[in-house]
Amino acid sequence: MPDTRLGLSGLAFSGGGIRSATLNLGTMQALHQRGTLGKIDYLSTVSGGGYIGSSLSASQTRNEEFPFTTNSHGEESIALEHLRTYGNYVAAGGLPPMSCKT
Numbered sequence: 001m002p003d004t005r006l007g008l009s010g011l012a013f014s015g016g017g018i019r020s021a022t023l024n025l026g027t028m029q030a031l032h033q034r035g036t037l038g039k040i041d042y043l044s045t046v047s048g049g050g051y052i053g054s055s056l057s058a059s060q061t062r063n064e065e066f067p068f069t070t071n072s073h074g075e076e077s078i079a080l081e082h083l084r085t086y087g088n089y090v091a092a093g094g095l096p097p098m099s100c101k102t
Contacts (some may be wrong), residue, residue, distance in 0.1 A: 008041040015047025024052045025068060025083070032066045055079070 031037040045053030067079035
C-alpha cells in the first residue's frame with residue numbers, strides 16, 4: 001500500500017508513438033487549465049509519452065511558463081505551433097501526393 005501521508009502526486013504518460021504524445025499533450029493542457037499540473041511531484045513517461053513529457057520537464061527545469069497554451073484569441077504559443085508544424089512523424093508539412101503508375 002502506498003504511503004500517502006506526504007501528499008505527493010505523480011503523472012504517467014503512456015506510450016504509443018505520436019498518437020500517444022498527442023493524447024498526453026491534451027491531458028497536460030487540461031491539467032494546466034485546471035491549475036493541477038503545477039502540483040505534480042513525479043512524472044513517468046514511456047515511448048510516445050516521453051516526447052511530450054520531456055518537453056514539459058525541460059520547460060519546468062528552465063522555470064518557464066507552460067509552453068503549450070492558446071490565448072483568448074485562439075492564437076497558439078510558439079511551442080504548440082511548432083508541434084503542429086513538425087509533429088508529423090513522416091515529414092514536416094506532410095508528404096506530397098504520390099502518383100500511382102501501373
